[in-house]
Amino acid sequence: AQTVTQSQPEMSVQEAETVTLSCTYDTSESNYYLFWYKQPPSRQMILVIRQEAYKQQNATENRFSVNFQKAAKSFSLKISDSQLGDTAMYFCAFMKTRRGTYKYIFGTGTRLKVLA
Amino acid sequence: EAQVTQNPRYLITVTGKKLTVTCSQNMNHEYMSWYRQDPGLGLRQIYYSMNVEVTDKGDVPEGYKVSRKEKRNFPLILESPSPNQTSLYFCASRAGPIQGEQYFGPGTRLTVT
Numbered sequence: 001a002q003t004v005t006q007s008q009p010e011m012s013v014q015e016a017e018t019v020t021l022s023c024t025y026d027t028s029e030s031n032y033y034l035f036w037y038k039q040p041p042s043r044q045m046i047l048v049i050r051q052e053a054y055k056q057q058n059a060t061e062n063r064f065s066v067n068f069q070k071a072a073k074s075f076s077l078k079i080s081d082s083q084l085g086d087t088a089m090y091f092c093a094f095m096k097t098r099r100g101t102y103k104y105i106f107g108t109g110t111r112l113k114v115l116a
Numbered sequence: 117e118a119q120v121t122q123n124p125r126y127l128i129t130v131t132g133k134k135l136t137v138t139c140s141q142n143m144n145h146e147y148m149s150w151y152r153q154d155p156g157l158g159l160r161q162i163y164y165s166m167n168v169e170v171t172d173k174g175d176v177p178e179g180y181k182v183s184r185k186e187k188r189n190f191p192l193i194l195e196s197p198s199p200n201q202t203s204l205y206f207c208a209s210r211a212g213p214i215q216g217e218q219y220f221g222p223g224t225r226l227t228v229t
Contacts, residue, residue: 006158035217045159045206045220091158102147102166102210103174104218106158 002027004094006107013082014115020067021077021110023092029053033095034068034075039109040088048090051075052097079112087114118143120221122207128227129197137192137224139207147210148190149174149218150182152203159206165190197228 003026013019025034036048051059051068058066063083067076079086092107120141129135141148149164151174161174165184179201181193190209194201207221 004158043204043223045208045223047217050217093159100166102149102164102172104149104151104159104161106151106160108156108158 002029002094002096002103002105004092004105004107006090006092006110008110009108010111010113012113012115013079015082015084017082018078018080019082019112021079021090021092021112023075023077023107025073025075025092025094025105027073027094027096029096031097033097034066035093035095036064036066036075036077037091037093037106038086038088039091040085045091049077082114084114084116086112088112118219120207120209120219122205122221122224124224125222126225128229130229131198132196135194135197135226137194137205137207137226139190139192139221140188141190141207141209141219142188143209143211143219144187145209145211145219146187147212148184149208149210150180150190150192151206151208152176152201153206153223154203162192162205197226199228202226202228 032053034051038046049061063080089109094105150162151159153159160176163182165171205224208218
């Protein structure tokens with residue numbers, strides 16, 4: 001069974017600084033997606049970034065980038081130039097890409113607070 | 117506007133009183149899913165559907181029912197709610213079997229007393 005582990009329940013960072021959130025996962029699948037979702041106080045789930053496992057290049061979206069280490073089963077999120085609006089809960093998620101299934105596994109989340 | 121809608125957004129009910137949380141998407145997505153979110157546990161999948169009349173259990177299906185009679189709707193039914201079903205519930209949809217991105221509804225805060 002797949003598992004996703006986020007070992008940092010809470011983190012804080014100064015505005016304009018860089019912070020890295022860690023995520024590790026366990027799977028025997030070779031093809032899958034990994035995601036980072038942001039959940040601000042509004043509770044809305046917002047996709048931050050996604051990574052297909054077959055792509056070696058790390059995904060980037062503006063100030064957000066990932067460090068995807070497939071062999072180590074690690075998928076960390078780096079937020080550069082942190083902004084107050086980045087304060088939120090962040091969830092790492094795993095999805096295997098196989099027809100006939102729609103299974104998502106989420107981590108327990110990291111609460112990030114950006115300090116002014 | 118492409119979206120997933122859920123109703124109600126907030127619900128307080130009593131133990132044993134049947135309730136339904138509706139979910140609808142306007143993107144013609146094949147796949148839909150229900151999750152519950154609890155502090156310290158993240159999001160856990162309850163049920164999912166891969167097309168009309170095709171549903172399957174997620175990781176925490178006990179105490180819940182679903183149906184998929186139309187492509188756009190995927191209601192979550194609690195036949196006899198209990199206090200341990202107090203949670204934040206999300207509906208989500210996805211275009212197809214390979215597309216990865218899910219679109220989430222705004223969430224339903226359910227309290228069972």
